[in-house]
Amino acid sequence: MARIHARAFPHDRSWSEDEFKALIAGPHVSTYATPQGFALIRAVAGEAELLTLAVDPDHHRQGHARKLMRIWMSAADADEAFLEVAADNAPAISLYAAHGFAPAGRRTGYYTRKDTAPVDALLMRATLTRGHEA
Template identity: 55%
Template sequence: MSLPDSLARLHARAFAPTGRGWSAAEFAYLIDAPHCCLRHETYGFALSRVIAGEAELLTLATDPEHRRQGIAARLLAAVESAAMDMGADRQFLEVAADNPAARALYSAFGYAEIARRAGYYARPGGTPVDALVLSKELTP
């Protein structure tokens, strides 16, 4: 199985049933881009991009059967380090307001809310959920 296929499969598992998993084609496009950075392990991955000194965490996914084992924390630290190596001094991300585990992780890493996108995430058969835009200064 190709890396984009593996990422797409894991992403779909990680975001089911509340979100749409990204396709293998989407991952292939992103991981081939010169400004994107992928850090991955068997049960998780983080994907970011760095442009003009700013990094954006595009997605962070952990296999649901392997959560609460430090995988997401390792991947977030790795992608932050890579972003700094690529010249970023700040990282942004967005997280669903109804995702307390991810919000706790980002808070523990020093991210702070800077904006809110009302009703940004669609929920199958439910009310859309706000996206919280978080930011953190990256320091070596």
């Protein structure tokens, strides 16, 4: 996971193997994976948070992220889902919007970048039907 995450987010601070191990070992976290990518979800009190979704760049634009979205959204035991995405990540914003997510707020300068200025985080929410994609 750490390798895919680092490749998927080359301008951001990627998560380490130890960070992934700690998240996965923690309560309420689910992992959905394919050989090309993965999604980590935390579900608590009727809300599911997409912690991260990453697809290896060699496999972008092949439907893997859409598949991961369908899988976790249909499995989530939650009424609502939310996520944060870099405001300049148009492909991800489009993916999330296609799955029913809508903007719900913004965090100014939230994402620090290795080689550019910080980027805002766009907060997005979607209504879920427990056990079924919205």
